[in-house]
Amino acid sequence: MRFVIGGKNSGKSAFVKNKYGIADIPQADYDTVMTERAVKDFHLFIRKMMEDNRDIRSVTDKMLAENPDIIIISDEIGYGVVPMDKADREWRECVGRISCYIAENAEKVIRVICGIGNIIK
Amino acid sequence: MFILITGGSGSGKSEFAEKTAAELGGDMLYVATMKPYDEECVKRIERHRKMRSGKGFRTAECYEGLSSLDERADTMLLECVSNLTANLMFSDKKETDPHKISTDVLNLKCKNLVAVTNEISSDGINYDGDTKEYIRILGEINSLLAKKADRVYEVVYGMPVRIK
Numbered sequence: 106m107r108f109v110i111g112g113k114n115s116g117k118s119a120f121v122k123n124k125y126g127i128a129d130i131p132q133a134d135y136d137t138v139m140t141e142r143a144v145k146d147f148h149l150f151i152r153k154m155m156e157d158n159r160d161i162r163s164v165t166d167k168m169l170a171e172n173p174d175i176i177i178i179s180d181e182i183g184y185g186v187v188p189m190d191k192a193d194r195e196w197r198e199c200v201g202r203i204s205c206y207i208a209e210n211a212e213k214v215i216r217v218i219c220g221i222g223n224i225i226k
Numbered sequence: 227m228f229i230l231i232t233g234g235s236g237s238g239k240s241e242f243a244e245k246t247a248a249e250l251g252g253d254m255l256y257v258a259t260m261k262p263y264d265e266e267c268v269k270r271i272e273r274h275r276k277m278r279s280g281k282g283f284r285t286a287e288c289y290e291g292l293s294s295l296d297e298r299a300d301t302m303l304l305e306c307v308s309n310l311t312a313n314l315m316f317s318d319k320k321e322t323d324p325h326k327i328s329t330d331v332l333n334l335k336c337k338n339l340v341a342v343t344n345e346i347s348s349d350g351i352n353y354d355g356d357t358k359e360y361i362r363i364l365g366e367i368n369s370l371l372a373k374k375a376d377r378v379y380e381v382v383y384g385m386p387v388r389i390k
Contacts, residue, residue, distance in 0.1 A: 111348075112345060112347035112348035113361055114347055114362045115365055115368070115369075116366075116368075116372075181348045182349070182350025183350060184234070185348070185350055185351060186349070188350070218372075218378075219230065219232055219343070219368040219371070219372035220368070220369030220373060221390045223389050
């Protein structure tokens with residue numbers, strides 16, 4: 106599994122398309138994460154799971170078991186001030202925690218800045 | 227030689243950029259993009275001027291149209307792409323084409339270019355309207371410039387990390 110992170114519009118999807126020869130990268134949702142080679146906006150999928158009251162850790166584990174070679178693209182969202190809204194705060198925290206877990210289990214973690222990928226793990 | 231320097235706000239990009247430009251040397255021109263439209267900007271400009279003084283830079287102010295800048299130099303230091311982009315987007319010009327903006331940067335008449343840009347898209351806030359559009363356009367410009375750059379650095383609290 107590969108985990109590709111970076112700020113919004115930092116060129117993550119273009120980087121993955123180019124590097125791994127993938128034409129289209131779908132949004133992460135309950136179906137795509139189980140079957141697709143690469144998914145994007147995993148941070149938004151986390152928000153969706155929170156809103157659906159799903160156990161995010163078990164969905165993530167299921168994804169890693171069923172789709173062990175997946176390339177997960179997700180925004181880094183933890184570089185700003187603490188959000189005013191409680192749901193935003195919980196989301197930001199949750200994205201951080203799950204991202205640590207995914208990174209821990211990833212074969213490779215690539216951080217994209219200005220469209221350039223740097224392997225940080 | 228084209229060197230792109232990025233990083234968060236207050237990370238020490240300018241100082242590193244000046245040092246980098248001075249190493250490239252020759253006749254050096256600082257291309258300033260910040261409009262002195264309020265006291266805060268004036269202070270910021272003054273701080274940068276002081277930092278640069280005695281380092282041998284000429285200064286040209288160019289808030290919008292880089293293509294009309296009638297200057298040549300061995301080494302140019304453009305500061306900064308994020309400011310320039312905001313000026314272009316929100317002025318009468320309403321220039322929003324990342325390709326046009328990045329091409330104008332790359333066409334500056336110099337042997338060596340050091341361009342400073344900004345990392346602004348990792349705060350997790352879901353902006354809308356103009357701000358969302360600004361983040362998208364600057365993101366694309368940054369990728370276009372980085373692709374052409376000989377070197378790219380991210381400056382983290384004064385420490386330049388070479389990423390390309």
